[in-house]
Amino acid sequence: MLQTTPLTTEEDNPADVCSAPPPGHPRPDGQDSYTISEVVAFTGLTAHTLRWYERIGLMAHVDRSHTGQRRYSNRDLDWLDLVGKLRLTGMPVADMVRYAELVREGENTFGERRELLEQTRRDVRARIAELQDTLAVLDRKITFYSDATQAYEAERTR
Amino acid sequence: MLQTTPLTTEEDNPADVCSAPPPGHPRPDGQDSYTISEVVAFTGLTAHTLRWYERIGLMAHVDRSHTGQRRYSNRDLDWLDLVGKLRLTGMPVADMVRYAELVREGENTFGERRELLEQTRRDVRARIAELQDTLAVLDRKITFYSDATQAYEAERTR
DNA sequence: TATGACCTTCGAGCGCACTCCAAGCAAGCG
């Protein structure tokens, strides 16, 4: 399979979607062509932001209709999905642009891409640990306030 | 115990530190008074930021030495700990200021404080879930790149 | 035909969370 379409499955499209399973967004029609307003509805991003993503190179050039209007493909939506996820991790846009560039450069950047993703993974894991730490603090404080409020009520109604 | 120091343990200090167990920072001396540069070293925040926190009401007024220099207490450090954790959750500074105000207002704001913390807890949990989602995507992609690179190597050296 | 949705480029503006500067002064230390 890698021989029939040899290793280039990623580069043939700008979306870098490797075996992406269930797409996160509803994809109402079975088509592969969406207007910008449809994408706005799917992603929650604004049209301005979508155009801006394209401008700064965070998205490869999106297909146009014969009249020059943007027609987003399912691959584009998958890519936006990934971008959305990376955004949640706090990854700077510049880094995502870098990744997008690597995708455009071809399969010889697989190693670098992997490194970038592995670094990101470390960051995400660290962040999760921090958040769980915070969660523990919140739990403690919430318990404190619950107890204190109860004690106060007991005191008041004694 | 709540009767002897009745419910006011929180309000007597600006730190709102309820049963805060091990402090996150090193507290080198057994003292309760630190200069701004010591706090900078402990927290990683800049002196500018520390003064700014005070200015915007994110910290209660910090004690001053007889000459007017800031002297941070352990309570202040605990509060900064909490602020740091809340900051990690992405909570806006304005919300933290609101919480600080509630602390200053007294024990009749226990309910509101708990609500705020519970909302934050929900946010944090949601965020952790998102991050774990992202982690799964990263894992998949990293595996893909590892496999692809291996296949490429195998191909190359056959 | 008219309305509304979309297109283009490009630069300005915004909100957030700092970050720094000015300008002048005081304390502590070698």
Added chain:
DNA sequence: CGCTTGCTTGGAGTGCGCTCGAAGGTCATA
């Protein structure tokens, strides 16, 4: 004595990630 470190208020600047507007055009639908 000079150096460092700190103090004060208030305002300006920075970097990020959008966010919006101008100005003029095309296209699809009622």
